[in-house]
Amino acid sequence: MRDLLQEIWESLRRNKVRTCLTGLAVAWGIFMLIVLLGAGNGLLNAFMNDSDNFASNTMKVYGGYTSKPYDGLKQDRRIRITDKDAGLLRQPPFSEKVDVISETLVRSGYTMTYGRRYFTNVSLNATFPGDAEMNRVQMVAGRFINDKDIQDKRKVIIITHLHAKNFLAGGTDYDRLVGDKVKVGDLSFTIIGVRHGEENTDDRELYVPYTTLKSIFGLNDEVDAITFSFHGLTTQAESDAFENQVRTAFNTAHRAAPDDSRAVWIWNRFSQNLQMEKGTGILMTALWIIGLFTLVSGIVGVSNIMLITVKERTHEFGIRKALGAKPGNILKLIVAESVLITAFFGYIGMLLGMVACEILDATVGQSKVELFGQSIKMLDNPTVGLGTALGATVVLIVAGTIAGIFPARQAAKVKPIEALRAE
Amino acid sequence: MLIELKNIHKTYDNGQPLHVLKGIDLQIEKGEFVSIMGASGSGKSTLLNILGILDNYDEGEYHLAGKLIKNLSEREGATYRNQMIGFVFQSFNLIGFKTAVENVELPLFYQGVNRHRRHEAAMAYLEKMGLTGWAGHYPNEMSGGQKQRVAIARALITHPEIILADEPTGALDSKTSVEVMDLLTRLNREDGVTIIVVTHESGVANCADKIVHIKDGLIEKIEDNRAHHSSVFGTDTIMK
Numbered sequence: 056m057r058d059l060l061q062e063i064w065e066s067l068r069r070n071k072v073r074t075c076l077t078g079l080a081v082a083w084g085i086f087m088l089i090v091l092l093g094a095g096n097g098l099l100n101a102f103m104n105d106s107d108n109f110a111s112n113t114m115k116v117y118g119g120y121t122s123k124p125y126d127g128l129k130q131d132r133r134i135r136i137t138d139k140d141a142g143l144l145r146q147p148p149f150s151e152k153v154d155v156i157s158e159t160l161v162r163s164g165y166t167m168t169y170g171r172r173y174f175t176n177v178s179l180n181a182t183f184p185g186d187a188e189m190n191r192v193q194m195v196a197g198r199f200i201n202d203k204d205i206q207d208k209r210k211v212i213i214i215t216h217l218h219a220k221n222f223l224a225g226g227t228d229y230d231r232l233v234g235d236k237v238k239v240g241d242l243s244f245t246i247i248g249v250r251h252g253e254e255n256t257d258d259r260e261l262y263v264p265y266t267t268l269k270s271i272f273g274l275n276d277e278v279d280a281i282t283f284s285f286h287g288l289t290t291q292a293e294s295d296a297f298e299n300q301v302r303t304a305f306n307t308a309h310r311a312a313p314d315d316s317r318a319v320w321i322w323n324r325f326s327q328n329l330q331m332e333k334g335t336g337i338l339m340t341a342l343w344i345i346g347l348f349t350l351v352s353g354i355v356g357v358s359n360i361m362l363i364t365v366k367e368r369t370h371e372f373g374i375r376k377a378l379g380a381k382p383g384n385i386l387k388l389i390v391a392e393s394v395l396i397t398a399f400f401g402y403i404g405m406l407l408g409m410v411a412c413e414i415l416d417a418t419v420g421q422s423k424v425e426l427f428g429q430s431i432k433m434l435d436n437p438t439v440g441l442g443t444a445l446g447a448t449v450v451l452i453v454a455g456t457i458a459g460i461f462p463a464r465q466a467a468k469v470k471p472i473e474a475l476r477a478e
Numbered sequence: 479m480l481i482e483l484k485n486i487h488k489t490y491d492n493g494q495p496l497h498v499l500k501g502i503d504l505q506i507e508k509g510e511f512v513s514i515m516g517a518s519g520s521g522k523s524t525l526l527n528i529l530g531i532l533d534n535y536d537e538g539e540y541h542l543a544g545k546l547i548k549n550l551s552e553r554e555g556a557t558y559r560n561q562m563i564g565f566v567f568q569s570f571n572l573i574g575f576k577t578a579v580e581n582v583e584l585p586l587f588y589q590g591v592n593r594h595r596r597h598e599a600a601m602a603y604l605e606k607m608g609l610t611g612w613a614g615h616y617p618n619e620m621s622g623g624q625k626q627r628v629a630i631a632r633a634l635i636t637h638p639e640i641i642l643a644d645e646p647t648g649a650l651d652s653k654t655s656v657e658v659m660d661l662l663t664r665l666n667r668e669d670g671v672t673i674i675v676v677t678h679e680s681g682v683a684n685c686a687d688k689i690v691h692i693k694d695g696l697i698e699k700i701e702d703n704r705a706h707h708s709s710v711f712g713t714d715t716i717m718k
Contacts, residue, residue, distance in 0.1 A: 058587060065575050374571045377532060378632070379560020379588040381553050472532045475571060 063392045070364070077360045078400030081454075084353035085401045085447060088346030089408025089439055090415075095342040097420060097437025099335055111328035113189045114298065115282045116140070116305065117320040125312035134309045134318045138276040143304050144283055152285045152297065155185035158278040160268055167214075167261065168238040169222045179212075179239060180260040181268035189284050192262070196229035197248030204247075204264040210271075212237060212244035213262035215252025242271065285325075294326045347450070354397070354458045361393050361462035372466050373474020382467035389466050393459025394452055401451035405444065412438045480543055480639060480672055481506040481529065487537035488524055498524045499535070500695040506674065508639075511666040513675040513683040516692035523644070525692065526676045530563055530642045531555050543639050560588050564633025564641045568648035570625040572617040572632075579604060579613040582632045589636065603631035607661075623654035630661065634671070641665070643675040647682055659685045 067074050118136045121128070144153045160181040167174045186192065187199040195216050204211055214222075214237070219229045229249040236243050244263065252258045268274075288294050298321055303313040311318035365372075372385055420434045481504070488499040498521045506512055516522040527533035528540060531547055540547045542562060550558065564585075565571075572581045582600035591599075604613050607627040617625055626646060633641050643662065647655035663685050665671045675686060683689050684706055691698040 058593070069575060370571075371573055374573060375584070375588075376556060377530075377559060377565055377571070378585045379556050379636075381556040381588070383553070384588060472527050475532075475567065 059388065059391055060395075062388060063395055066364070066368075066392060067396070073360060074396060077356050078396055078403075080353035080356040081350070081397050081451075082353075082400040082404030082407070084346075084350030085404035085451065086408040086411070087349040088343075088447060088450075089405055089443070090411050091342045091346045092339070092443055093408070093412035093437045093439045094415065094434065095339060096439060097415065097434030099338065100435035100437075101432045103331065103335075111324055112286060112288070113282055113284045113324050114301065115280050115322040115324070116301070117280045117322075119317045119320045121311045122315055122317040123312050125315065126310045128310055132311075134311060135277050136281060136305075136319065137278060140305060140308060141278070141281050143308060144281070144301075148300070149304070152287050154284045154286055155189060156281065156283040157183040157185040157189060158265055159186070159280045159282060160265065160274070161260070161279050162268065162272070165240045167218070169218075169235070172222055174218060174221070174259075177239065178260050179268060180262050181265045182262055183265050185284075186262070186282065189282050193251040195249050195251050197233040197246070199248055199250075200262060200264050205266050208266045208270050209264060210242065210244050210267055211247040211264065212239070213248045213250050214246055215259060215261075216249050217252045217254070217259065218261075219249045288325060291326065291329050294323060294329065298323050298326065350450070350454060354454045357393055357397055357455070357458040358461060361389060361459055362465065364392075365389060365462045365466040368466070369469055369474050372469040373471045376469065376471040377475065385469070386463045386467045389463035390456055390459040393463070394455035397455030397458060398448075398451050401447070401454075405447055409439065409444075479505055479541070480508040480510075482541040483529075483538065484540075485538040486525075486528065486535050486540060488521075488528065488533075488535045498695050499528075501538070502692075502695075502697060504690065504697065504700075506640075506672065508672055509666070509670045510688060511663065511673045511675075511686045512688045512690060513677060513686035514690045514692060515677060515680070515683045517678060520692045521695040522676050522678075522692045526642060526644055526674075529640075529674065530565060531559050556588075560585055561636060562639040564636065564638040566626070566629050566633050566641060566643040566646045568645035570617070570622075570629045570649070572625055572628060574617055577614050577616055578609060578620070578628045581617070581628055582635055585632060585636045599635055600631070603635050604628070607631045621654070622650045623657055626650065626654075626658050627661065630658075630665075634665070640672045640674055643673065645677055645679075646675060647677070647679065655682070 116136060118134045121130050121132045121134065124130045138158065141156050141158050143149065144156055161178055162181070163176070163178040165177050165179060167177045182200065183205060184200050184202055187194075192199060192213075194213075196219070197213075199213060200211070203209070214232075216227075216229060219232050220227065222232060223229070232246050232249060235246050237246060238244075239261070250262070285297070288297055302316070302319065302321060305319045306313050306315055309318060372380075375385065415434065415437045420432070420437055423432055483502050483504040486499050486502040487497075490496045490498055502525060514522050514525060524533065528535050529542075531542075531550065534549065542558070545558070547558065572578075573584070576584070579597065579600045582603055583596045586596040586599060601610070601613060604610055607630060609624060609627055609631070612620060612624060612628075617628070620628070630641075641662070646662070647658055650658060659682060662673055662675070666673050673686075675682060677683050684703065687702075687704050689701040689703050691701065
């Protein structure tokens, strides 16, 4: 091994400028690959920031309007979802797949007051404990609604940290608010928790126990939405089939056509997530391909230079063969040289690419753009992971081998008599 | 019998066939010092290439140290060359970017001998050639005679069956030529190395005990030259 490296070093030392210029092409190729993938990651991270806010194995069902007449009833009939529908999901065939069910009621247009500070037009979101997991509610202080709150219809409330910050006059000691009272409309609620509210969006809902809201307003069994989580689905087809099963059950319960897609609205987050993953996959594949094509020009350069080197060293290979070098010895020498050039300059390119990604993160990654009234990040953490770095290493070694193999075969074919004659 | 050639034929086919060797029969014993003489185009270089397993032949049989050398693969050819043959070329054929000692080590490198033992052996042979002080020098820092002595050390390091020297003095002045031929003669006399020298200079050929004259692809005559009076450097010769 040491001998091989020494031989390669001797050879490279003689052609410094040429080697460096060739290496530059490889370094540039891998640099572009890393920067492209980093920027791609940043773009995806920025887009998908939102999708982290709920568990992907959930569906949310809302009431809608029938789109066709059925069973003697006319179309455009309003469907209202009720407690009984949630009961459907607790029975076969759904019970084996469905894990957690949460019903939601939303009442808007209240004013929330805390001392002299207040918020107008807030919404009360009456829900169940299971919602915390399904909607990925992040608590920053206190706790979420529990079963006892539901059972006792307690007048408790979860506010967001954005409200809390205002109440504390800019402070962040959210724990101080837990146990305090706020007024919502004419009613007094005890703050039991502060949750993280997404900045730059209208994520300002206040959570209260489902039963509390229902008893206060004396509502009937109507709900706004039913959210439930499930397990055991993997493919898009399974997801679609399950969604249809749910739709058919709901439609039947409300005397709507089983295949009426507007009688109830189903937000299938699992399906959405699958499609997102697919889209992400396509984008990343496209970036890899573009990056690799950039790299190809570098590889062709290495191959070209190795061919010239082999031509120049024909006489030397002739001597080596006369002295007993087997074709394999020569092949190994050239391929190893090619891999070494590619890997060495490739790593320089990779390193520079990662530095460029960090610079991108520090500049563009911190800036935001206004889009549809919301300010969003253009790039979020535009860097590559260890996996990509390892992938790029494999690419470099494979590329170096490919670049070397053709010239190496040329070198191994050198006939000693012809080579020794050519002086 | 170390070398046994039976009815060797060789035809080059570059556009039109050229029958270079037309049936060579030759036997060489271990420890002999033989020179092969002939004008250019006589086929002596082709014969040397066949003896050195650098080229193959079309017809006949070549036995080297009891092994039939015929239709070898490149790998086998390389192994036999490495183990049984030491080459000395007219233009030395040292590798320019390697030092003298690295050049001498090279055949052992291809035998897989480790660094340390390789270096030791190479230094021993350089010492024998009186070149200890030049071990770290590159070929372009040495004189022709020194380069040829490095090449001889390289040829000897694997203890080959034969040393094949192709016009070993062709690129040297007459004084150095004498030194190199004396060195080869001494190796033959003292160490019993079998040496075959191909040359067209009668002065060089005269150092050998047996002179094989080749003409038009056939052995014209084999001359017993143990008395070494066939011709001498500088007299009755085309020698420089």
